[in-house]
Amino acid sequence: MDAARIKVDHSMGYADAFADATAVNHEATLWTGDPELLLSGAKWAWRDLR
Numbered sequence: 001m002d003a004a005r006i007k008v009d010h011s012m013g014y015a016d017a018f019a020d021a022t023a024v025n026h027e028a029t030l031w032t033g034d035p036e037l038l039l040s041g042a043k044w045a046w047r048d049l050r
Helices: 002-009 014-025
Strands: 029-032 045-048
Touching: 002 014, 014 029
Parallel strands: 029 045
Antiparallel strands: none
16 A cells, blocks of 8 residues: 555656555665655655666
């Protein structure tokens, strides 16, 4: 359900939303180079690998 809410709130694919929801649920940092996931003010923590 968390991934579905993230997908609705942000313009991204379901797989990306699932990765975000997993990071939030595990209080983890999402390491990615995907600009769709590098959102300032996002509920998930991220690290830019670009």
